[in-house]
Each structure stands twice: as C-alpha cells, then as structure tokens.
Amino acid sequence: MIAAPLAMPILPVNAAVQYSRFWDVDAIHPENVPLGKLPQLFGDMYGWRHQVQAIAKVFDALPAADRSPCAILALNYGEASAVDYFGPAYHLPPAISGHNQYGLWGPRGYTGDVVITVGYTESQLQNAFDEVRLAARISPPYAIPEESNLPIYICRKPKAPLPQMWPRLRWLG
Template identity: 30%
Template structure:
C-alpha cells in the first residue's frame, strides 16, 4: 500500500498529520500484542519460518492465482468490471491507486507462496467499485434488458456450487462427491496432497469428541490427586478444542508444548497423574511413567486425529523426576520460539 501510494498522486497523504495520528492510535490498540512479542523474543518470527518450511513450500504459485477465481465464481464479473472501470472511467480516476495496491500485494503473495485465502481481504473494495460500474452500464435504455442475463451469470454458478463453497454437507456426503471437490482443488491440503475432505473441514472434526474424552478420563483421577494432575495435548489445535468445549466443566485448562502454548504451560512441582490427549506417549518419558492406561479412542474416522491414532491416556505412578524433565523440555521449546 505504501509503495502504491508513493507512486501515485496520493503520495501527499504522507504529509497529512492525521495519517500519523491514526497510525499512533493503531499502535496503541495492538500494543499488548507487541509488548508480549517483545517480552518473549518475538516468537511470531519462528512461527512464520515454520509455516514457510512446512506448509507454504507446498503452495503452487499458479494454483494461488487460479484459486482467486474460485473465491468469487459469481463475483468475477464484478471484480473484472472494477479493474476496467478504474482504468477507463474518468469518475474513478482518483481511485486508480487501488489497482496498484491490489497488483503489488498479489505480486508479494505470489512470490512468497501465500495460501490462497490470504488475499480475500483485498476484494471488498473491488466488489464495491465493480458494482457501481455495472450499475452505470445498465442505466442506458438498451442495456437494462441485459440485467436478467447478468443476474443469471452470478446466481446460476452460485446455486450450482453452494453446497461445495459452504460447509452444508455432512462429511460422509462430501466423501461420496469427492470428485466434485477434487476438480475444484478443494481436497488439496497444506502438504500439497489430495485427501478425503477439505482441510478446513477435516481440521475441526472430532474436536468435541476430544473434549469429551478428556472429561471422561479426568473423572477417573482420584479427587485428592486432581490438583496434581496435568492435562496435556499434542498440539495447539487439540488444546484449543479442549479449552473451548470443556467450558463449564470442572477441569483445568489444557496444555501443549506447541506454538504459543509453550508460554502458557502450567508448570507443576508435583505431578501425580497426567491426562494425555493425542498419540500414545513414547520416548524418554516412558521410563518415568509407571502405568499407562488408554481410556478412550477416537470414533470419528474422518477426523485428522483418527488418522494420527489419537486417543486419551491416563498416566500414573509417575517418577518424581518427571516435573523437572517437563520443565527442561518446556524451556527448550520456549528458547526455540524466542530465538535465545
């Protein structure tokens, strides 16, 4: 946006004191997050590096551009009209900088292999200009008869694709019509491969079930030991799901040695039980666990957690050395995120 403004007649905005007043207000609004980032070594940089190496590397630049049409199948005529109107309409002349902002941002997104939906925020202003431009076209006597055709070009594709665009179909039905979803590229996940369900849908399946599993396992902990019990998940998605769906239940917040949760982890000097949600515990920690009991298994076969073999586990007869070992591991993860 800054570059596009500098290259246009609108560069005079940088001499306007209200621009900087607005920027100051914005900084005040987001200052809690800025302060938190600075206090913890700017973990967002680690997040972006991890995102780039594990997900964005699989993004096709050609697919990114092609996906823009999928977001606005019916509205593509409006977006194109906005671009044409901004170029040739004298009344839109002072707003042509919007094309520069859109083009430069799309170039950046394409170069850095952004996910397709990152660009959606660019379109509302284009839809507004395109709508006004079409309205002007249809004000002529002979063009008014084209309105019904224009409406059909928007409504018909929308009607045909509504059950694909919106999550109105049950997972089983999506699997039955997988060909339709695959043809639109909706089954491609962040790993670059096609799967049974769209990722945004599959990501959220089984979340309530995970919370119920944790609640059932939690109730098997003796009341006297519940204050010394740690609830831990494999990743931030599971922890977030538990903390959302367990609201109103007498159960502590879930923890995870993943993402920002490493800074919210509940450190305990005494741990008698652990309720573990996710994969079966393994590795170095196993020698510190006297008893391992699987209490629940995932039943939703279409959820990602089911594919990962997730379940609920109750760990007991724990070694007194376990809290210190967890604390060391936690601090190592914090150092990774804070670049120490």
C-alpha cells in the first residue's frame, strides 16, 4: 500500500509531490535528466493531455484541406505516445517520430507537405523545411524540465519528401 502511490498515479498531483518527497523518491530515477517536482516516472508523462490539447488546437486551426495530409512529428517517443494515447479524442492522426521504436515505423505514408512538430528546435526544422512557423508553446507545471516549454511548429515546403528525410530523423535515446 505504501508503494502504490509511487508506482501509480492515484494521488492528486500536489499530494503526489509531497508523498514522493517524504519517501525521497528523487534519489532514484532511471535516466540522468534534470527532475521537476514529480518523480521522473510521473514527470515524464505529466502534461501529456496539455500537450495533446495544444497540438489539437494547432491542428484544428489548419485549413481543412491541410488536415488530412498533415503529419504530427514528435521529437521523442513520449511526445508521440501522448498523441497516440490522447489524440483520438481530439480527432488527431497517429503521431510519427524518429525516436526508438517509432523510428522503425517510418513516416506512415506522410509526404511532409504539412507537418506539425512538437519538441524540435527551429534550427533543427529549418534544415528540413523551407517554411517553419511557431504556433504554440507547452509548459505543463509539473512536467520534467525537458518536457516543459516545448515548441509546436507548423512546417511546410519540405526540402525532400519525408521518406527521404527519415534516416536523418531516426535516433535512439
């Protein structure tokens, strides 16, 4: 019973922060990344709904003709998983990502003509697209620092078709 709140998100977020501090959970984390107020297990996932809501708002603001060919490209598998888990409720297409297993699945038939990205920097995207426009930023309050202040860009005019760019987008982390 004592470990249940440390393994499952059953407490309200403020209580989870206090409970984790009481048991000194921050001393144990699987990756070497800066932590926020929540232990990494929860901090990596906290804010997924916020991310997807922000992405959906950007997606819904696209002209109707741009929505069906639009890919949602996430920098890492966590951001892609957020879209795949919460996205259907917002009528979002499945995410693509070059990270880990997602990289093996490829661009899923997308050309790259219209791409909403999450987590990438503008300079990374300018290497692949001629048109890169910042559409939003996401900053969930309890997310780990690397998942906070995430930019969402709309990219157009790819310098090459997405399948040709894919080998450069793939990475293991």
